[in-house]
Amino acid sequence: MTFASTGLDPDQRLARERFAAFADEHLVPHADAWDAAGELPPAVVALLADHGYLGAAVPVGHGGEGLDEISFGMLCEEVGRACSSVRSLLTVHSMVSHAVARWGSPGQRERWLPELATGRAVGAFALTEPGAGSDAGAITTRAERVPGGYALTGHKHWITCAGIAGVFLVFAKLAGEPTAFLVERDRPGLSVTPRGGALGTRASHLGDVLLDDCRVPDDARVSRPGFGLTAVGASALELGRYSVAWGCVGLVEACAAASLAHADSREQFGRPLREHQLVQRMLADMVTAAAAARLLCRQAGLLRQAGDPRSVQATWLAKYFAAGAAMRAADDAVQVHGARGIGGDHPVQRYLRDAKVMEIIEGSTQLQQITIAEAAYMFRARSEPDRAPGRQWSVTT
Ligand SMILES: Cc1cc2nc3c(=O)[nH]c(=O)nc-3n(C[C@H](O)[C@H](O)[C@H](O)COP(=O)(O)OP(=O)(O)OC[C@H]3O[C@@H](n4cnc5c(N)ncnc54)[C@H](O)[C@@H]3O)c2cc1C
Structure with missing residues (x-):
């Protein structure tokens, strides 16, 4: 009941299945061990490169995949569901690839994009x-x-x-x-x-x-000179924010999946946890948060795909909401698991630690709040002040 495939075209559905299978086979079984070791084995970079994922933000003409925005988002979601460290690699590498593709000179594009797409150089x-x-x-x-x-x-x-x-x-x-x-x-x-x-x-x-x-x-x-932050940095950070927002959808999905399984198998007071209403509240919030965060990410992705400048605001909303949702979902997931969730060998404690990072990177929660509120006033000043705030803010109308 995740609605994850709603609105996707057939190619995107297939891509989503491919990304999910990749994450389940190659990342999920190892993510806890990598977290404990504090590093990724070099084989992970090769694996991402072999599947074309390091070329996600590299145009086809330069050896990349040139993924559409929704497909790139779903890749970040599925990788983020499995391992936020690998998703982080994918995010910053794609930010650098994007910056070179968009702002680099012909020589820089020729020199660096094939290196980045093949993983010969991580960015x-x-x-x-x-x-x-x-x-x-x-x-x-x-x-x-x-x-x-x-x-x-x-x-x-x-x-x-x-x-x-x-x-x-x-x-x-x-x-x-x-x-x-x-x-x-x-x-x-x-x-x-x-x-x-x-x-x-x-x-x-x-x-x-x-x-x-x-x-x-x-x-x-x-x-x-002078274009470093306002152009090169800003567009790379927008992509990074978009990628992190989708990664947070994956984190919420992972929290929901682990919690649904645990609440089904663990009994207390003669009943499975899933039948206790206060546990159901936490499960319902996770499932709803995943669907809502995904919709905001999709909205941002569609606007990015269309080259619509409102994609910038839509991405703030998506990242702000999804990072908070990931933090709340991870907190609840640990709660649903009780002491098992605190144990170092259970992924939900990793989800909680990783979710906290999401509220700090690519524009902290507070910076997003400031930006969103200021932009809402800007929209208000431009339109009729007595219209409902949601309408004034709307990026879809
Ligand atoms: C795991 C991780 C990976 C990272 N990777 C990268 C990377 O690859 N490249 C890179 O360049 N950076 C990276 N960063 C750095 C990241 O971008 C910064 O941490 C982030 O920009 C926040 O800066 P800061 O940590 O210095 O916090 P500060 O800016 O000092 O903020 C501290 C706190 O004050 C709040 N605050 C700040 N200003 C305001 C304000 N005006 N109003 C209200 N509250 C405010 C913030 O929200 C935050 O809660 C990474 C950080 C982490 C944790």
Whole structure:
């Protein structure tokens, strides 16, 4: 009763089945072990590449899959249902691929897109710094013009896939203007320090990236100086937000599936848990949240597919709602499982830790709330003030 296939065309239905089978066979059985080990085996990258998933955001002409927005979303959902660390890899890698495809020069596209599509290079997105989190404009990493290129100096932290990336999309200020650069891992002056012990997405190879007079050639700069955050970063982050929102739908589905199974098999007070009404409340909320979050993600996907600028607002709504839904569903899933849910060997405790991350990354819950409320006032000012807020906000009419 998940309505997951409603509104899909035949190709999308098949794609969804393929993604689900991939996740069930290759990710679900290992996700807890990877989480405990704090890393993904290299074979996972090869597996994603072999199935074409690392080329999801790479145009067909450059060796990618060029997935439509809904199919890409469903891929993130199914991978997110199985393992948020792998979904994180897919997200940041797709963000970098998207940035190169959309903003890169012909030379950059020719050089990097086939590498990214085949997984010969994993992409990482290096924006956040110790002094610049939600306020990305406060980055202090600087790029200086030197003969033949640029010298980058700064400190990026909490970078997903830093441990395995072959190329980093680095954001730095060039003469005070935020600018994006593609920096290969083996550039002298770039070093990575792994960051272990994170609460969630523990296997996503998080790390700090230090740039110490790191020299890159002229053609490492992506797009024009000053376009780093407003164009390159913004469109990559929109894709990332969209991907995370779908990943959260997967997390809610995983919480619901585990809880429905447990409430069916566990008896207390002479009855299965599923017959206790307070447990039913939690099960009903999970099932409803999955359906509602998926609808918001679909709406965002359809608008993205149509190139409609309202997709930006629709993606905020989807990510804000889906991240909160994942957190509540994971909290309830642990509750339904009782002490078993707390045990280190049960996936629901991983879902809870991973869900918390979703409320922080790609625009925290608070930043989404601010943005959504401010945009609602903007819409209100443009339309008749006495119309219902839902109508003013509507992205579908
Ligand atoms: C697992 C993980 C993976 C990550 N991967 C990447 C990556 O690959 N690349 C990358 O560049 N970054 C990455 N990040 C960093 C992430 O983007 C930042 O954590 C995020 O932008 C928030 O920044 P911050 O952690 O510095 O929190 P802060 O910005 O310091 O915010 C702290 C708290 O204050 C709240 N807050 C901030 N400003 C306001 C405000 N104006 N009003 C109300 N509340 C506010 C926030 O919502 C938050 O709750 C990752 C983080 C995590 C946890």
